[in-house]
Amino acid sequence: MAKTKRDQDREAKHKEIVAAARTLFIEEGYEATSMSRLASTVGVAPNTIYWYFKDKDEVLVAVLDAEFSASVEGYLMLSASDPTDRMMWVASQLERVSRLVSTVHSRLDKSATINAWHNQFHSLSEDMLRFELQQAGVAPEMIEARTKISVFTIEGLLAHPIPDPEKRAICAALLGAT
Numbered sequence: 001m002a003k004t005k006r007d008q009d010r011e012a013k014h015k016e017i018v019a020a021a022r023t024l025f026i027e028e029g030y031e032a033t034s035m036s037r038l039a040s041t042v043g044v045a046p047n048t049i050y051w052y053f054k055d056k057d058e059v060l061v062a063v064l065d066a067e068f069s070a071s072v073e074g075y076l077m078l079s080a081s082d083p084t085d086r087m088m089w090v091a092s093q094l095e096r097v098s099r100l101v102s103t104v105h106s107r108l109d110k111s112a113t114i115n116a117w118h119n120q121f122h123s124l125s126e127d128m129l130r131f132e133l134q135q136a137g138v139a140p141e142m143i144e145a146r147t148k149i150s151v152f153t154i155e156g157l158l159a160h161p162i163p164d165p166e167k168r169a170i171c172a173a174l175l176g177a178t
Helices: 005-027 035-042 046-052 056-077 083-096 098-107 112-135 140-159 164-175
Strands: none
Touching: 005 035, 005 046, 005 056, 005 098, 035 046, 035 056, 056 083, 056 098, 056 112, 083 098, 083 112, 083 140, 083 164, 098 112, 112 140, 140 164
16 A cells, blocks of 8 residues: 555655654763654654654664664675675674763663563674674684674674774674684
């Protein structure tokens, strides 16, 4: 069924709210961004945001979904590149939105919505990582342990940034086939 003008306008406004929220959450922080501030940035009345989203956490999840979708598209375009390059690219994408990553982790105990998104994100990300490890020739009995070590390492790199050459060496070691 074709979309009506009203559906198209609603979809466009939804995207506009998500884009504005992304900018505000990254530049000013989730906690510092009120729904009124978001509405003002988009140029709508504060209650209008609630026509599109139940609450601020739902706005955050929409931002995270948009980021994840864009990142997966970019990742798939790298499929022919070196696995270490792909892992470095993933780390750089997470660094780019590190404020969102921190917000998610700080809200896990406060929001069932954020917690559910986080669990789904980890499930999908770990599946992609398992595939990378299999492709790199990691022994099947080591895949799960190496997956968890890789996740913890990438999260550690976000909390404790290091120069790219060191990061590359760590990524290469994580993907090593032994």
